[in-house]
Amino acid sequence: xxxxxxxxxxxxxxxxxxxxxxxxxxxxxxxxxxxxxxxxxxxxxxxxxxxxxxxxxxxxxxxxxxxxxxxxxxxxxxxxxxxxxxxxxxxxxxxxxxxxxxxxxxxxxxxxxxxxxxxxxxxxxxxxxxxxxxxxxxxxxxxxxxxxxxxxxxxxxxxxxxxxxxxxxxxxxxxxxxxxxxxxxxxxxxxxxxxxxxxxxxxxxxxxxxxxxxxxxxxxxxxxxxxxxxxxxxxxxxxxxxxxxxxxxxxxxxxxxxxxxxxxxxxxxxxxxxxxxxxxxxxxxxxxxxxxxx
Numbered sequence: 001x002x003x004x005x006x007x008x009x010x011x012x013x014x015x016x017x018x019x020x021x022x023x024x025x026x027x028x029x030x031x032x033x034x035x036x037x038x039x040x041x042x043x044x045x046x047x048x049x050x051x052x053x054x055x056x057x058x059x060x061x062x063x064x065x066x067x068x069x070x071x072x073x074x075x076x077x078x079x080x081x082x083x084x085x086x087x088x089x090x091x092x093x094x095x096x097x098x099x100x101x102x103x104x105x106x107x108x109x110x111x112x113x114x115x116x117x118x119x120x121x122x123x124x125x126x127x128x129x130x131x132x133x134x135x136x137x138x139x140x141x142x143x144x145x146x147x148x149x150x151x152x153x154x155x156x157x158x159x160x161x162x163x164x165x166x167x168x169x170x171x172x173x174x175x176x177x178x179x180x181x182x183x184x185x186x187x188x189x190x191x192x193x194x195x196x197x198x199x200x201x202x203x204x205x206x207x208x209x210x211x212x213x214x215x216x217x218x219x220x221x222x223x224x225x226x227x228x229x230x231x232x233x234x235x236x237x238x239x240x241x242x243x244x245x246x247x248x249x250x251x252x253x254x255x256x257x258x259x260x261x262x263x264x265x266x267x268x269x270x271x272x273x274x275x276x277x278x279x280x281x282x283x284x285x286x287x288x289x290x291x292x293x294x
Contacts, residue, residue, distance in 0.1 A: 050079040056091035058105035109159040126268035127249035127293035131220020134234035156200035164217035
């Protein structure tokens with residue numbers, strides 16, 4: 001009888017031990033599964049975390065185009081942070097300093113001139129759009145109304161002044177010295193039959209004197225800000241196949257050495273996408289034209 005009782009107890013103990021062992025394995029398995037799920041979630045969160053791209057831009061149309069690109073960039077894994085500037089100096093300075101990843105406001109001739117004058121090290125990573133330079137009415141509505149001694153306001157920075165003077169030449173107002181080209185200044189005016197006074201102003205100031213001069217010659221973005229449109233208001237403007245159209249495409253610029261930055265490459269990719277091209281064409285009606293250049 002004692003032997004039977006002892007045997008029963010032994011079997012019972014063995015059974016309990018076996019069940020306990022099974023319970024331990026199950027708990028371990030659950031723990032491993034939980035750990036695996038946590039790691040997977042961390043990996044997913046890391047993958048979904050957006051990296052920030054900081055871009056300095058002019059208000060119109062650059063910042064508006066970038067705003068349209070913001071959601072598309074999220075799909076590429078980036079959060080686009082845009083700061084607007086009203087001048088043509090600070091956007092380059094903040095990229096040179098490293099405070100911003102890129103800027104979007106200028107064309108290559110201006111960038112080259114800025115690098116030479118300021119000792120900066122900025123490069124283009126992509127042409128995005130072209131803005132036709134235009135002659136817009138001031139106190140007069142047609143170039144045929146020009147009288148002796150009238151004044152026309154133009155931007156005073158090197159490349160944009162040349163662009164304005166070339167447009168005035170194309171429309172018979174002045175004649176420049178042969179070969180003046182994209183570096184022309186008022187000193188290169190060879191013929192000025194009506195003694196037109198060329199008023200040189202900082203680009204942002206030009207549209208503000210429209211009520212004081214016969215005509216103003218404007219950069220596309222400042223024309224838009226002033227409420228002008230090429231199709232409705234320009235007396236004359238650069239044609240799409242002109243040298244200016246090929247030369248003055250607005251670019252994304254970065255500090256030299258950052259050309260292969262993944263965020264910047266994603267930004268250029270999105271800005272050159274069919275979606276953004278359509279947005280530009282629909283919104284600006286010819287005042288801004290998508291560029292096919294590299």
